[in-house]
Amino acid sequence: MGVGRRNLFVSLVAALAARGQILDQDPAHSRRHQTDTTDEARLPDGKSQKDAIAREDYKQSMKDADALVTAAESLRDEIKNAGSHIVSVSSLRKTEEIEKLARKIRGRLKA
Numbered sequence: 001m002g003v004g005r006r007n008l009f010v011s012l013v014a015a016l017a018a019r020g021q022i023l024d025q026d027p028a029h030s031r032r033h034q035t036d037t038t039d040e041a042r043l044p045d046g047k048s049q050k051d052a053i054a055r056e057d058y059k060q061s062m063k064d065a066d067a068l069v070t071a072a073e074s075l076r077d078e079i080k081n082a083g084s085h086i087v088s089v090s091s092l093r094k095t096e097e098i099e100k101l102a103r104k105i106r107g108r109l110k111a
Helices: 003-025 027-033 049-082 089-110
Strands: none
Touching: 049 089
16 A cells, blocks of 8 residues: 555545534534434323333223124024025124124234
């Protein structure tokens, strides 16, 4: 390596190192890279709003799942009692109710 190239290389390394130190000292740069949890929305009692929403979604999903099981068991009993070639209107309504509950649960789980 020639003297000119070596000086260019050393000055380039020094410039990059100085730039790195400047970026580390820059408050705006350091704020961008910190994970600050104070930006998270809080409820008046200090709890996380996300956690509260997740808890309520879980409770509602469990209620809907229980209703789904009840509706499915009821539909099974109606089909058993109806006979082999008969489909009642209430059975069709129960299938629609089951679909609606399943969509609600799926929507909450995807969110």
